[in-house]
Amino acid sequence: MTAIDPLVSALAGLVVDAVWFLESCGDDEVDPDSAVKMMEGMGGELLRLPLDQRDRLLQVLAGLAEAEQDPARREFLESFPVSCGLVEEQKN
Helix, strand or coil: CCCCCHHHHHHHHHHHHHHHHHHHCCCCCCCHHHHHHHHHHHHHHHHCCCHHHHHHHHHHHHHHHHHCCCHHHHHHHHHHHHHCCCCCCCCC
16 A cells, blocks of 8 residues: 555545535525535535545545544544545445
C-alpha cells in the first residue's frame, strides 16, 4: 500500500467539514436550497474522480473515521461515502 499524500487527507477532511456544516446549520444561517445545491455540486465533483482516485479518497475517509475521537463526526465520516453516492449502501 502506498502512502497517501497529506494534501489528500487535508482536502478530504475539508470537504467532509463543509458538507457537515451545510447539513447541520439552520435555515437562518444558510438558505436550505443553496446548501443542497452546494452539496450536490460537491458530490458530483467527487463522482467525476477517476476510479483510482475515488478509491484513494475512500481509503482516506476510512482512515479519518478510524482516527476520529468524536462519535458524531466518526459516524458522519463513516456514512459520508454512501450519502455522497461514492459507494452504494450495503443491504443486510
